[in-house]
Amino acid sequence: MENSHTAWNSGRMACKAFLVVMILSIFSHAGQAGIKTDTGNGNYTGEFISKIDIQITNAPGDTDRYKSIARDLIPIKKDEPFSPKKITETIKILYNSQLFKRIEVPDPLSTPDGIDLVFLLTPFGRIKDIQVKGAFPIFKKEVLNVMSIYTGDAFSQEVLEKQKSRIQALFNKQGYPDPKISVSAQTDEQDGNYTILVHIEKGNFYRIKTVDIKGNKYFSEYRLKLRTKVWKSSLFFGSAARFIEKDLKDDVKNLVRFYRQNGFPDVQVTEKIQKNESKKTLDIVFLIEEGPLYQIKFKGNRQFWDYTLKREMGLSKAGTKGSIALNRGVRNIREKYTRAGYMDAKIQMTPGTGKEEREATRDIFLRIDEGHRYIVSKILITGNHGIDEKRIRKQILTRPSGFLPGGDYALKTLEEDVNAVRALYLSQGYTRARVETRVQIKDPDSTKNNKRIKFLEIEIVVDEGVRSQVGGVDFPGLSVLKPQEAMGIITLAPGSVYQEDLVKQDETALKKQISEKGYPHVQVKGRVVFSEDRSRIDLSYEVNEGPFVSLGRIFYTGNFRTRSRTLDDEMQVLEGEPLSLTGLLESRRNMMNMDALDSVRYRTLGLTEKSGRVDLIVEVEEKKPYFFEIGAGYDTERHFYGNTTLGDHNFLGKNLNFETNLELSLIGFKGDVSLTDPRFLSTRISSVTKLAGEKREEFNKDFGIKTVSLSQNFFRPIPQRNLTLDLGFTYEFREQYVTGSADLSPEEIDGYDPRNIFVTSPSLIYRTTDSFVRPRKGIFSALSADISKGVDDALDDVIKLRLDTRCYFTLFDPLTLAVRARYGIVHPYGGNKDVPEDQLFFLGGTSTVRGFDENMLMFDEAGDAIGGRQSILGSFEARYDLGMNFEITAFYDIGQLKETIRSAGSEAFRSSVGLGLRYITPIGPIGLLYGWKLDPLPGESSGNFHFSMGYTF
Numbered sequence: 036m037e038n039s040h041t042a043w044n045s046g047r048m049a050c051k052a053f054l055v056v057m058i059l060s061i062f063s064h065a066g067q068a069g070i071k072t073d074t075g076n077g078n079y080t081g082e083f084i085s086k087i088d089i090q091i092t093n094a095p096g097d098t099d100r101y102k103s104i105a106r107d108l109i110p111i112k113k114d115e116p117f118s119p120k121k122i123t124e125t126i127k128i129l130y131n132s133q134l135f136k137r138i139e140v141p142d143p144l145s146t147p148d149g150i151d152l153v154f155l156l157t158p159f160g161r162i163k164d165i166q167v168k169g170a171f172p173i174f175k176k177e178v179l180n181v182m183s184i185y186t187g188d189a190f191s192q193e194v195l196e197k198q199k200s201r202i203q204a205l206f207n208k209q210g211y212p213d214p215k216i217s218v219s220a221q222t223d224e225q226d227g228n229y230t231i232l233v234h235i236e237k238g239n240f241y242r243i244k245t246v247d248i249k250g251n252k253y254f255s256e257y258r259l260k261l262r263t264k265v266w267k268s269s270l271f272f273g274s275a276a277r278f279i280e281k282d283l284k285d286d287v288k289n290l291v292r293f294y295r296q297n298g299f300p301d302v303q304v305t306e307k308i309q310k311n312e313s314k315k316t317l318d319i320v321f322l323i324e325e326g327p328l329y330q331i332k333f334k335g336n337r338q339f340w341d342y343t344l345k346r347e348m349g350l351s352k353a354g355t356k357g358s359i360a361l362n363r364g365v366r367n368i369r370e371k372y373t374r375a376g377y378m379d380a381k382i383q384m385t386p387g388t389g390k391e392e393r394e395a396t397r398d399i400f401l402r403i404d405e406g407h408r409y410i411v412s413k414i415l416i417t418g419n420h421g422i423d424e425k426r427i428r429k430q431i432l433t434r435p436s437g438f439l440p441g442g443d444y445a446l447k448t449l450e451e452d453v454n455a456v457r458a459l460y461l462s463q464g465y466t467r468a469r470v471e472t473r474v475q476i477k478d479p480d481s482t483k484n485n486k487r488i489k490f491l492e493i494e495i496v497v498d499e500g501v502r503s504q505v506g507g508v509d510f511p512g513l514s515v516l517k518p519q520e521a522m523g524i525i526t527l528a529p530g531s532v533y534q535e536d537l538v539k540q541d542e543t544a545l546k547k548q549i550s551e552k553g554y555p556h557v558q559v560k561g562r563v564v565f566s567e568d569r570s571r572i573d574l575s576y577e578v579n580e581g582p583f584v585s586l587g588r589i590f591y592t593g594n595f596r597t598r599s600r601t602l603d604d605e606m607q608v609l610e611g612e613p614l615s616l617t618g619l620l621e622s623r624r625n626m627m628n629m630d631a632l633d634s635v636r637y638r639t640l641g642l643t644e645k646s647g648r649v650d651l652i653v654e655v656e657e658k659k660p661y662f663f664e665i666g667a668g669y670d671t672e673r674h675f676y677g678n679t680t681l682g683d684h685n686f687l688g689k690n691l692n693f694e695t696n697l698e699l700s701l702i703g704f705k706g707d708v709s710l711t712d713p714r715f716l717s718t719r720i721s722s723v724t725k726l727a728g729e730k731r732e733e734f735n736k737d738f739g740i741k742t743v744s745l746s747q748n749f750f751r752p753i754p755q756r757n758l759t760l761d762l763g764f765t766y767e768f769r770e771q772y773v774t775g776s777a778d779l780s781p782e783e784i785d786g787y788d789p790r791n792i793f794v795t796s797p798s799l800i801y802r803t804t805d806s807f808v809r810p811r812k813g814i815f816s817a818l819s820a821d822i823s824k825g826v827d828d829a830l831d832d833v834i835k836l837r838l839d840t841r842c843y844f845t846l847f848d849p850l851t852l853a854v855r856a857r858y859g860i861v862h863p864y865g866g867n868k869d870v871p872e873d874q875l876f877f878l879g880g881t882s883t884v885r886g887f888d889e890n891m892l893m894f895d896e897a898g899d900a901i902g903g904r905q906s907i908l909g910s911f912e913a914r915y916d917l918g919m920n921f922e923i924t925a926f927y928d929i930g931q932l933k934e935t936i937r938s939a940g941s942e943a944f945r946s947s948v949g950l951g952l953r954y955i956t957p958i959g960p961i962g963l964l965y966g967w968k969l970d971p972l973p974g975e976s977s978g979n980f981h982f983s984m985g986y987t988f
Contacts, residue, residue: 082117085149092137095160095227101134105156107588108132108640108650117143117150125154128640132652133189134158134592159189163228163595169235172274173209178233181205185634187593187656190229195220202233210277211237228595240277243269244316250323253299262289265319278317283308290321292351300350300360301326327397335403337486338375344368344401361386361399372405376443379406405486409444411435412477412490418497422463430455433493444474444491453495460499464532466569467500503533506571510545512578515552524548525576533572538563545576553613556581556645584614584642587650594655597631598688602653604717605629614642614649626655630692630713631685633658660685671881671981672734672889676700686710703739705729715749723748732774733877734889737899738787740873741770748796757803761819763796771873790871791826804843808959809986811851816840823874825867832867833874836860841988849916855988857908872936875902881981882988883908884930886947886966888979893932893942903932903942910988914953922953922960945970947978959985 089105091098109125122140129138137157144151165186167175179185181201184194198218206214215236220229246266248256260266264282268275287304294302303324310317331348333341348364365382372380385400414435416424431452436442453470460468473494508529510521522528525541538561549557562575586608591599605625608618619637626635638652660683667677682694692711698704707727715722725746732739744767751760770789797820804813817839825831837859844852859876863869877900879887890900912926929946951964967978 082145083149084111084113084115084117084152085146086151087111087113088151088153090153090155092155092157093227094158101156101158104134104588104590105129105154107590109154110646110648111152114149122152124644127644128650129154129156131638131640132590132650133638134590134652136189136191159191160222161228161593161595162186162188162190162231163223163226165231165233167233167235169237170233173206177205178202178235184231185656187595187654189592190220192220195231198231198233202235206235206237208279208281210240210279212241213238239315240274241310241315241317242276243278243319244311245269245318246321247319248321248323251325253297253325253328254294259290259293259321259323262286262293263321278319283319287321290323294323294325296351298328298330298350299325300329327395329397329399331399331401333401333403335405338377338405338408339371344371347371365401368401368403372403374443374445374448376409376445377405377407378409378444378446380404381406407487407489409489409491410442411444411493412442413492415492415494416497417494419499421465421499421502422459427456427459427495427497430459431495444493449474449493456495456497460497462532462534464502464504464534465499466503466533466535466565469498469500471496471498501568501570503565503569503572505529505531505533506566506573508574508576510576510578512580513549513576515549515554515580521545521548521576527574533563535563538574541576545578547617549578549580551613551615551617553583553585553615554580555584555614555616555642582645582647584646585648586610586612586614587641587648589651589653591653591655593657596657596660596685596688597655597690601631601689602626602655604714619651626653629690631657631660631688631690658684668984670983671979672983673700673702690714702733703729703731705731720749720751723750734880735891735894735898735900736877737774737897738872739772739774741772743768757801759800759802761796761798761800763794763798765792765794765796767792767794769873771871790828790831792831793824793826795822795824796820804841808957809955810841810843810853811845812843814840814842829865829867830869830871831874832865833861833863833870835874836862851914851916853910853912853914853986853988855908855910857906859906861904870904870936872902875904875936876906876932877902878906878908878930878932881983884928884945884947884966885926885949885964885981885987886928886968886978887945888976892930892945893935895937901932901935901937903936904934905932907931907933907944912988920955922955924951924953924962924964925949926951926964926966928966949978951981962986 087109089102089109091101091105094101108128110128111121111125115121126138126140129135135156136159137155139155141153141155144153162184163186165179165182165184167178170178181204182198183201184198195218199216202216202218203214206216215238217232217234219232219234221232222229243265246260246263246269248259251259263286265278265286268277268279268282270276283306287306290304291302294304303326305322307320307322308317309320329350331341331345331350333344336344347367348361349367350360350364361384365384369380369382372382381404383402383404385402386397411433412435414428414431414433416427419427432448432455433444433452434442449472453472457468457470460470473496475492475494477490477492505527506529508522508525508527510516510518513521516524524544526537526544527533527541542559542561545559546557549559558579558581560577562577564573564575566572588610589603589606589608591602594602606622607625608615608622623635623637626632632655634656636654638654640646640650640652642649662680662682662684664680665678667675669675676698677700678696678698680694680696682692684692686693690713692713693709694711695706695708697706705728707725709723709725711724712722714720723746725748726744727746728743730739730741744765746763746765748761748763750762752758753760768789768791771787773787799818801814801816804810804815817837819837821835823831823833823835837857839857840855842854844854846852861870861874861876877890877892878884879892879900880889884892890902893901893903895901908928908930910926910928912924914922914924916922925948927946927948929944931942931944933942935942946969947966948969949964949966951962953960953962962981962983964981964983965978966981968975971977
């Protein structure tokens, strides 16, 4: 008995030592996270787990939720054999989830029924908000960007303490030498989560007092100061005049760049700072050593202008650095000549000595002996049988001389041509194809435009060899796909032409398809076996599928307001199904497109360990849900106006956008309340419900309108085709009323009775523009219809069609051309023959034909605007970027109204031209334009000014 007892104790100790060593070896770094493990004092080999007890302590919020999460994460199940290794794996999973800051596994308890396990877990509190005070003029977003914590993140006191130095470094860079930063955490007693409080006392900053430039001779001090940020800052007051070291460094670089571009490659610019500590002011001096003005002179160049060759010297980019840059420039020029067919060109550089004129100059003489120009007169292709000559010539950049420009012989280009032809043969299965060239001088020397010319004949000789085709293809190791399915995935199917680069492509395609079946660790390797004569190849795609992996549970953290069900709608993967990496990426992309979220991060538990089940932790960072905006401005269409918007990006935690808008202007007021659902009934269709009211009296019209409407819109973007489909329904109460003292006939008075209208509005939008705010290329086109039905009478039984197309072209970097064409027609249907005046089209003004007053393209004898049933509008605009966020524009507008309700003379086209200046802001341009009428009528003004916010098109 004593020996048995000793053996029993020895076994217990050995088991305990083994388990402790295993756990500590893996989690030696986990002590700081609060992980504690005890393994007990018994040898449990062969015993089963009878009970698993999960105890949650100090949980922020719902304890049962964390207990449920832990139960799902723990892979150990009741009635399984006890395994120390399984406990180690469990602790690792819990640690990697980063949901629990303390993990304790007390001694397992041996009972008559088996082993009882206890997990003591303390969850992390989460950061629910970060409040920043005292940062202005630094934006809160800049402060948050330098911090390594975010809303929804796990709270850690150690990580919190590191934020102070990060924020301090930001303010140091922004010109505050000694900011006082405090970062603290405040616990919410209701849910146990944390609000981070960042309090900033910026302290004094160094204000730029004076900026001087010394040593400059060639350029004026004022001209150089205009190129510096620090001098511009010194003109302001308050924090705008603070010294920012980065701006000073940038100014030095800008001055050096400016001098080099103007012929001073040896320029040296240094900065000198004098501080007044008591007044916290700085005097900055830029010390400039201009060096000599380089004057590069060419002799003997007939093929290229001096200006072209100077650009090849490249002194404006890197300076001279002794003779290195000069020699590099000579090589560039020689290469340019070689590309142009001057294979024997010789360039001799003779540096001149400095001489005193207005200032020191240094002459660089480049004497060029261009030599003969080699012209290709003929290109022959021989030896080709499998590929026709026309297809081969498409691969060749070298061209014989003829009617079109070309014919220059360049050895490097010819070598590229040979490689292109060889690549063509390889793509067609000729794995042993050889391509060589033979160059012969065919014609005697000749002279043209004082240039010596030699004519060459080039022969491209092809030795095709045998064409390789795919014979058999097999997939050893593949079980999740049938051979027929796999064959449909690959490109190199039996009978196809063999292409080496397609093997890798097929490997990737197979891996992707197999991975989507739940095998994310799959490996595919293509093996190629050639026949003796290389006419046939057999392919073998060796597949190592790896373990099958299913998606376990999906857990969300950081969604304090957003409902889990709302996030579930964006997930393209389901629990229990095979793990799909593509589905995970698509799910993340969907959630990143939600207005409610700022960022989304994944944590996959068990993927790297090749576990059979992978649980997914989705960490989200929510945006601030509430927003308030207020603005005011002036434009020609409304004159002075003010507007305000109040809303919630995450209404009810469902990613709904609730918004109220109000605008007051000199032409009336309008307001609306809307609710936008981006996932109507959990589909990809978006829904907008809106209640709106408006009173509007547009300039130069003799009537106004009052409307109250309830509308429902559905739209579906199709990004793959750049399309948006839209279908809207509106019920509208409308009242048209007379402005001024117009005398109306009884028939006209009937048209001013209140009306109830139901409108159906389908539309199709196509957009490829590169920007919503400032488009520079692309197309925008919209086709829409309003099908109106009068509820009380047939007066509003009309169909209104509109087509609006805009095209943008950037010919070269500063210049963008914009073109617009718009057509509209309104037509009564049924028994109705009239169209109400407020349903007609009007032209003239800031957004249509500029140079005309608002709505005044056509007008009657009383000076009131006239509308028509048909409208045609065209605009052309050239926009030139001047730099410094300014843009100058020139435009031409033309428009026509047809089928007017009353006679107003000719219905011919009317047009205008004009100029304008815009200042580009982050939210769009502010513009002042003037348009001249090309055909002013008697008594009509010659033109009009237009002030606008944003582009007119």
